[in-house]
Amino acid sequence: MAELSVAQRAVLAQMLERVPDRVLTILSGAVAQMPGERAVALSIMLADESTDRRRRAIAFAPLLPMFQRRPDGVESLTFPAGVLPRLWKAASSREPELLLALDDYRPIEENPKMCAVANRICVAAAAAVRDKPEVVWPSNGGDEAARIKGLGELALCFDLAAMARRGLLNLPDLILRPTGDQLAELRLLIRDCAEITVDGGPRMLEIMFAHLGDASLILRLVVHSSHAAAKEGFLSESEMAGFVNRLIAEVEARITRIASYKPGAKADPGPGVRTDIAWCAETLGELDATLKLDPEGEWGKQAREARDRINGTLSRSLRSLDKALDRLMPSKSVKTTGRMTRQAPDLEAEAPPLEAVQAAIVLLTLLGAIRTAAKVFGCESLRYQLVQSVTERVTVYVDQVVEAVNAGDAPDQRKSLALVETLAKCLLLIDATDAARTARRRAAAAGARPSSAATQERSPRAA
Template structure:
């Protein structure tokens, strides 16, 4: 096959430029072999290689703001993903030589010796270009940024790029054990940001938060930068929005917890447990990071949220036993003048809806184990778990005993209920426990 005509190659180049990063990476890997490629595919590979090189450099140059342009970002500070591409195209028109130098710097980057000064200069140039509208591509990038938090805001973020870039690299240290040296570096960065513009601190911390897997941990960074302030003081500063957003997020997660019902299904239980887990972590982050007062602006609200969380979790956990009693129903028989005992009721087939409800609540019971201690409902969870295990074990033993009797009451129904018990065992314990129940049922 001959090389692709220029018109077709232009189409390929346009398609590759529009493809997501993962698609470009996958395509480059597929075309990486030197053997077995005809002239046309070699030409396509060259196009993909150029695009991959462009994206690596662009991502490195704009690392301080790239998380703010991530697809699906929902934070207070966000810009369309295509903004980065427009900015890079504008920079190549404005300073082609420096962009080419950035390609070489990124390709030969050495963590020990390479300095990001050129990358920071390009960010500052991009910020000024956005503000001035120096060429058509900057104007187009500004229009894209205005679909998000605004071109002016993005321009200011780019002015902070040098400080943000170094701070992002230090995030793992700042999130670990606090030392005087770590705190000093953060406070120095905080002061440098304030020197650039008095109202830039929120933009700086938003840029850092966008790079955190657990965004609520930005409160720890802010508190370290401000030497662990009180909640009342922080709530009076321009950084109050971070605390207010976290409190609002806790409220939304608590609302989900309160609206949870036994009809939510196992997936709903897992989603609710995850919401509860994050809410607990956010509350703990407040308590660890700030000097809270029970009468403080946020302290009073946090106390109420913690109480609401524990009460809602305990109410759902108390419902576990009731749900199991409907999935594995019992009937009371008299064993003596003063002795009553509950034995499996086999007068009807198992109710799939009741079984699903029990599975849902048992799923919530299991999924909340990581949150129970910090969430203040560990005792309620332990009690619910103990009751559930005892009920399940007794039901399985009594049903098997009935099956092994000379005249079992309803053997087929008994086995059907043992299958329900096996499903509950899988949730409450594990798949091996469920298989053991099934094997015992088959052998009875």
């Protein structure tokens, strides 16, 4: 079989540039087991692509996260993913003989030569952005003004790549408990960046922001960057104010999403609800702990309004929980003695519709999700009362259903026990684990007990 032609290699090379790293690894393993000259040629191309990406990850490490959007949705400085391979090709082709230095097995912080080569390639990348903008970031009929602005931002970021590489080594310590020397190094780094470009300080924090999984931790870096940055009056007037504004904007966006969760939704909202509530609580808590917010200042008012808004949203939603449980646990009045009656499970009623079950799940998920965040939002008292009330109500209802099943009063045992299982899952949503285990244990042991007369009739001695 003939080898790959030049045209085929060119097409495959373009395709491989767009393949994610995980898929590239799978392809490499699969093609390596295929026979034929073309398979061998393709395997070599895949190996070369993997090596190229590994080198790129080392050289562009300070800016690599900026070529994808933040998973938490917080606004940040990002660049199109398609720019990355073109920029790497343009930068690395200037001095290809240096690329072998990036194949050293030692970490870059322990290898001065590798670090110097990586920084040199970043300088070449900044020059490539300025000299070959159409090659690095071609205009495809989109927003030309945004493209030109992005090119300028990209070049300036690569101007700071060497200093960012050095500063990122202390990032884990800076967001935890930095020493005095580490704080001094950060402030010196911010000052040196400001001497390279006018907005060098905020731009360096922007680069560090891309490496933070928790967006609210950028507040600690902002505060550490200056002695007076913890005060709202000073910070709100500085160029660092954008980070706080972005976090507050994302809090408001997530609060709007929380308020949009309505009972009866088809999709399970659990993970989304829990993530949004936890994120808002952590971010507002970090704002309180890190910044000295003025209660009458703009940020202080926004934070307070955000708490009031989410507190009101959760309170209104959770107060409708009793009605949702009414549909999930149908009841009827039964006579006890004389004219006295009590509420008992209506086991002859139709099974709760899916919409009713989903409505209860949404509200119970909300109740469970605010367990750790209720104190931040100011609704801990309401949460505790509701958890106790729901747990007691569901437990009593389950006991009555199991007693009816054991007594043989349930028209359909399977349906009744399925309802108990549904209620046990509901208890798990509010972290009432012990009550849920008890309900399942009782349901597992439940079953209609034969009467004494029927037992005697089937007894051999009675015969």
